[in-house]
Structure formats: structure tokens, C-alpha cells
Amino acid sequence: MTASCGDKPSVGASLDDWLNYQLQLHTSEIDLGLERIGRVWKLLHPGAPDARIITVAGTNGKGSCVAFLEAILIAADFHVGAYTSPHLVRYNERIRIDGNEASDTDICSAFEQIENARGDTPLTYFEFGTLAAMLLFVQSGVDVIVLEVGLGGRLDAANLFDADGVIITSIGLDHTDWLGDDLEQIAVEKAGVMRAGRPAVIARPDMPASLHSVAGQVGAKALVRGHDYNLSVSGDEWHWQGNETAHHALPLPLLPGKHQLDNAAAVIALLDSMRESLPVNKAAIATGLKTVSLAGRFQQVGSNPLVFVDVAHNREAAAVLADAMRTHDEVKEWHAVASFYADKPIETIAEELRELISRWHIYVLKDARAASSEILQEKIRQGGVEGSIDAYGSFKQAVESARSAAGADGGLVIFGSFEVAGAALEYFSSKTL
Template sequence: MTKRTLDEWLDYQLRVHPREIDLGLDRVREVWQRMGAPNAPRSVIVGGTNGKGSTVAFLEAMLKAAGYRVGAYTSPHLLVYNERVRIDGADASDAELCAAFERIEQARGEIELTYFEFGTLAALDLFARADLDVALLEVGLGGRLDATNVVDADAAIVTTVDLDHQSWLGPDRDSIGVEKAGIARADRPLIVGELDPPEALLATVRRIGARMQRNGVDYHVHRDAQDWRWQHRDGTRLTLPYPALDAPAQLSNAAAAIAVLHALGEALPCTEHALAEGVRTARVRGRLQRLAASPELIVDVAHNPQAARELAQWLDRHPVDGPVHAVFGALDDKDVGGVYAALGDRIARWHLASLSAETPRGLSAQAAALALPDKAAYDAHDDVAGALRAAHRAAPARIVAFGSFFLVAAVLRRMNGPSAPNP
């Protein structure tokens, strides 16, 4: 029998389960146990509404600077699926992923797995075979019933809690917080990066019995002109460089990463130098990434109101001499009205892109326009390329292309391809 290519495997996985999302641990746990419950020696799981990928990037950079072999599982990917699984700083190869999928297929029998569950099990399998010191797992959706939560992680982080995926996680911050708190484990560290977390999250963590550490309570961030300080209530003080990752929330993400390593103590010791080097060198594609200078083109995966508020703060801190235009596209379950409200009058014109060519879940530009404020200037386009061309023809001082990962990926492909000089 001819072996499947990676693309063939991914296409096959979309057909195995009748639903794209089917939260629950029973199926994935059964297959995982049939595979021998492969796991790295130590693991950290990172959940939250926003900031998960950046926090994983900080942890990965800090641990690598300390000399550890690190695996990182993140989602979604931007350009290629291989980005989801990194082993000692390198994306997993097609051959490695296909071999892992073969092992999963042999183990699952008649159990139906989702696309994400296949990917999670593949990451766990590859990490267990890679002689790692630690694996970093980013939650895909929620936490309590997410496939990554099959692992009893040594420590956990909840970055932020805000409204997103309400149809799956609940209508308010309290119900969403309960789902995200489900990654905590009794007598193991759980870091809360949010300064004002919902009370239901805190109550759930206490009920589980995790050793909670909170931003603004157990550890603090102090900004100075040239650097910043991380200080713990036990007297630990660190002086650190500002992150290259530029959003206002990145300091909280870096601080949460430091807090979890501090809580793990001798299990994963890191010097102050390694922590500083990690803060300084961590990078994540698609997070306020500058692609061009004239006009300035920034891409960002801000796809919900909380992330849009962060983008608004960044725009206020980095003004330009001239209008700012937005290229925007979203999935059909997103609160686009909340995104528009967060940006307010910072955007002079909206170039709305339909994402139906990128994903069946894409929101049409016409539907996205219905939520715009009455006086907002906009034009609607059938695809990302058309919206980007219109934005460049308008020649604003800055273009911010943001929203869904699918939109950012389409912009990155276009700017990195042969047509990059003339988008």
C-alpha cells in the first residue's frame, strides 16, 4: 500500500470525524493509552483566550537558553502544518508527522478522532520519542475538555479570559473561566496571568487544589525606562530587557512564563541570564509583524475584541503621520462588532476581505460590513488579495492586516511570494 503524504493525511483526518470540533477527552485518552500514553518527562500546558502562542514562545526561548531540549505544540499554523510541532527549535518534518499519524491510525481502530485530536496525539508521540527535557502544550479550545488536557502537566498557565468561542465555552467570562481552569492539577502550579480574572476561575482552581500564583498578587511587573523588573512575593527580583514582541500584553505573557518556571523551581532551573535571553529573543510570526515600510504593513492575528483592544493600545503608542487603513477578515463565529468597537476611529477605512476561499468557516465581506458603525468608510472584496490591493492603492501611512489566522496567512503568502513588491 502506498504511504500517504502529509497533505493526504491531513485531508483524510478532516473526513474521519463527522464534526470539526467535538470536545471531550474519552476518545483521545483511549487512543493515547493504546499507544502507551507517550509523554515527555516534564510538560507545561498553556491556556487562555489570547496570548497562548506568545507565552509558549517565551517559555521555549527561555528553556532553550538554559540548555534544555524543548518540544512545543501550538495551533493553528499560519503557512504550513509542520509549524504546529517543534522539536528542539525545528519544525517536525513531513516524514516524522506521517509516521506518527500511521501509529495513531493503527491504535485508534474504530474510534473517531478530530483533526485536532490527531495533531495532539502526533505531537505527544513525537515528543516522547525525541529525548526532550520538557514539552510545551498550547490548548486548542477552552481547556477542561481540550485534547491537550489528556496530559497531567507538571504546571499550567491561564493567560487571559475573555469572550470568544461562546457557543462552546459559555456566554460569559465566569463560564469560560471555569473551562480554562480545567487544565489545573491538584498540588501543581497554576499561573494566572490576568490581573482581573473571573471569580469562577479562581474558585475552580481552589477547588481543584492547584498551587495558584497570580499576576499582581504573588508576582508583579514593574516598568522602567530601559528595562523591566519581575518580582515575587518570596523576595525574588529579576531585571529583564523588554520583549521584541511588541504588544502591550507581551510583558504579562513573559511574566507568566517566568512565574511558571519559578514555581517549578529545581525541576527546571533557569538562570536569570537564560530568562533574560528568552525574553529578548522570543519571536512569533503574525503578532504585530512588520512586513513592509512604504506604506507600513503590519499583520496581526487579533481576531476577538480582547485582542483588538490590545491592537488599539499598540496603535496609540505607535502613531504615524497619516491615515491608518485596515485589511480585515474573520470567521463566521467571531464578534466582529466588538472588534470594530475596540478599534474605534483609529481606522480611517476598512478593506473587508471574504475568507470563503480560505476556509468554509470564513465570514463574507458583506456580512462583516453589516456590523460596522454607520459612518465607517469601507469597501468589500471577494478575497484577501483584492482587499490588500485596494489598501495599497489608497496609499495610507499604515496598513494593518488583521483578524483571522487565515487572513494573516494569506497576506504572508502574498508578501513572501513573487508578487511581494506589488501586492
């Protein structure tokens, strides 16, 4: 766990220069723990940030919950900083203030301050980003900071900062090399973001028992879906009901998929529990629901054939993707462009989608962690896929072949690791629907 001797970027260095430097600094891309980043943060900003902090942890749904929180709080006239990861196209997506991405100049300035403060303390790429986001939020004087946990919770860099409220979105099998393959233990890790006396929304009624146990041990104020709040749908409206308050006739969320109601309901539950310090009225909630945006969540980017982009890379997310695909009865035949890291549950992802996707178009990510073409094909077959699996040398070749094969009345879903979704968004950015 030592820093490399790579040359520090010079004054005026580009954002890419800084990011490449960070990738060389640490012997491991992931190094969970709070001691190193905590030491550097104290040098940058002694004391806690003067803002309310909301932390979002879980397997799936984190990005959506952050987007809902951001949209609703901005609509309520709060000054909001939001930190998410990974990014799809631009690193700047990770750090937003009032919905606007931080500039290259501001991020590089934050990186330089961190570099000057850290001395010989090694920091990972993610830790650099977390510190930069927090530094920019503090310097901008935001009222609320919304943090998305990168991996797990208990030892994640975001957990350096005590949350005034948290949301645990879901618990599933992902990052098993780091978190294990036992849902109860994974839940314990994610519950590590809870704090005594602070609200902790448990967004699904079927969470592992260990999550509830930790909440009790910590003394967090658990708010459980189905017990402390619930939702119902009536036509093109929905209703949120808590133990003491309610919001009726809300507009359906702009984000696609019925699962987004679960995420929106969890966000409202948390904001309701924090209403004394963060007063948010129904009008702000409605505005946030109608204006929220989040790239790469069954996002339509093309037509003739219909083309959708999604970041599904575990079984639970694949099941949600399958539900979204089933709403398009007009699609004659579905094709897929997909690729994954080797540690992802490719077999179970394929199992969730095998009845929908007629033909798979795969390629290998340009990353040391990528699953090879042989592994991709083997795991997809193990998921029960009997149709064609065609391998290509690049994303461009895969997507162009898939679009041609799908035809005007077909559908194409591009999904997998964030790099896949990012490549799709870049590819289709210059094309019209």
C-alpha cells in the same frame, strides 16, 4: 460520531493527503472530550510521558506564553517540545522540537502510527495533531513539553496529559458557541487544566472569581498577578518580583506590545515555581526574552506604507492591536484588510478600532464558517464605523487596493482570523520591506 469510509493514505502519502483524510474522518470538526483520544493514546504509549508538561490555556496570549517558555527553556539547555494551534502558513508550525518545525516525513510517520492504532475510534483533525505531537516528543526524548490548549481547557485534547504547571493567560469572550457567553463559566472550562498540588499562574489580576474558586477546589497552587508576583518597568529594562525571588534589569521582550510584559511575567512566575525540577537562571531568561519570535503578532511585513499583520479576532485582542497602532504617530491614515468567521464578535472588534481605521477593505474567507460580505459590512457598521468599507473578491485584491490607497505615509493593518494573517505572510514573503 462515526468515522467515514474514506481511503487511508497509502505508504509515502504527502502531509496534505493525511490532513485531507483527517478532515473526512469525523462528522464534526470539534468534538470535545477525552475518552476517545485517551483510548488511542494508551495504545500508542502506555503510561505518562517521561517529561515535564506545561499547559497554557486562556483566551488571548497563549501563543506568546508558549513562545516565551520555549525560548527561555531552550536557552537554559533543556530539550523542548512545543505544540500550538492553529498554524499560519504551514501545518508543521504546530509541532516544534527545540524551536525547529517537525518535518513532513516525521509528522506523516506519526499519523500512520496513530491510524494503525485507532481502529474504528473516530478522531478529529485536532486530536490527530495532538497525538502526533506527543508521539514525536516522546520519541525524541524531550525534557519539557509545552502544550497550548486549542479550545477551552477541561475537555480539550491537550488536557489528556496531566500538567506539572499551567498558565491561564486571560479570560474573554471567544468560541462562544462552544464555551458560552458567560465569563464565569468560560473561566471554569479553562481552569480544567489545573491539577492538585501543581502551580497554576493566573496571569491577570482581574480574572473571574470562578477561576480562583476552581483553583481552590482542585488544590492547585495558584500564583496570582498582583498578589504572588508583579512587574515594573524602568526605561528600557523591567523587573520581575515574586514573594521569595526577583529578577531585576531584564531586557524588554522582543515581541512588540506592552502586553507582552504581562505574558513574560506569567512565564517567569511559572518557571520560578518549578525551579527545583526546571532550574532556569536569569541569563537564560534574558536570552529568551531577546530571542523569542512569534509570527502574526503586530508583525511588520512591509513599509511605504507600513504594513503589519496580527491575529486579533476578539475584542480584547483588538484593544491590544489598537494600543500597538497608537504607538505609530508617523502614520497619517490607517487602512485595514480584515475578514472573520461568522461566530466572531465582529461588532465589538470594529468598536475597538473605529477611531483608528479610516477605511476597511474586506473579503470573504474560503471556509464554510466564514462571515459573508454582507454580514461583515453589517457588523462593522454596528460597531460604529462610519468610514468606507470596500468589499473584494479575494485577499490579493483587498491588500493591493489597500496598499495603494494608504500611500507611502499611511499604515495598513491586516488582521482577523488566522487564515487572514497566514495569507498576508505568504503574500509578503517574496517582497522586501
